[in-house]
Amino acid sequence: MLTGAFVQTRSGETVKTATTRFERQVGRRQSILHFYHVGTKLFPTPAEISLATGGRRLFLSWKPESGHTWAQVAAGAVDDAIDREANYVKSHYKAKFFLAIHHEPEDEVKPVSGSGYTAKDYAHMYQRVVKRFRAKGVTNAVFVMVYMGAQKHVTTFWFKNLWPGASYVDWIAYDPYVTPKTNGQSGSFPWMVNVHWGSEFTGMYNWIRANHPRKPIMLAEWGVAEKPGDATYKGDLFRSVPRLIGRYPKIKAMVYFDSPIARSGKVQADTTARALNGYKAMSNSSCFFG
Structure with a gap:
């Protein structure tokens, strides 16, 4: 099991000092460092x-559209930018890295023919990027399909059309959060992994395992906010992960979203000393390596 993080920079920090600060706080070097990119600026920086x-692996999420629709990208509107990026990667970065193409697309789907943002438009855009990277000789990119994983999307008629195809996706990821103050959601770690209600859908981990059983799973973002009135909740949830993660053998990587400004609330690991101690205990358990 690989462990990693996106670390939001704080006042006066650079990307490097934020990363080293986080690693010092949690007591270990991260296996995966997650960064986000949009448009034509070349990456990794x-x-x-x-x-x-020292064993750190990059996980880079890229939205390549630059003002174009998904359909336009799929038709070639940003081929020059895709090719420049592919050439840059080939000449500047040789190590294996994870690459997500437009993470969490579900909220942006417009399921009307001609909108440019149908689920099939997304899949075709994703395919276009992968094809052009491969045509340029990029062999070190591990392509990741990142879903939100929310039930309201998974149960729509169009959700299945987001899938680019097994030959274009190496890993599947989704982004679960526990946010007691924001929406009252304060379940356990197993609850977070398979958030659902009713019987039509039994959770994103279960959905991926049933529909794409050969693909490794990553939690590309995950986070836990404090529970009002319960100072032990967040730290205890962190501490429970090593004991419970064995129930989910398809999860091969967990990448924390360490940010005080996440839309789901303050989910950074050090909201309190108790929370940070719980995260540190989890992070240094034997279930994580690499």
């Missing part, structure tokens, strides 16, 4: 490359 040492 020099700062990101400098951090990809």
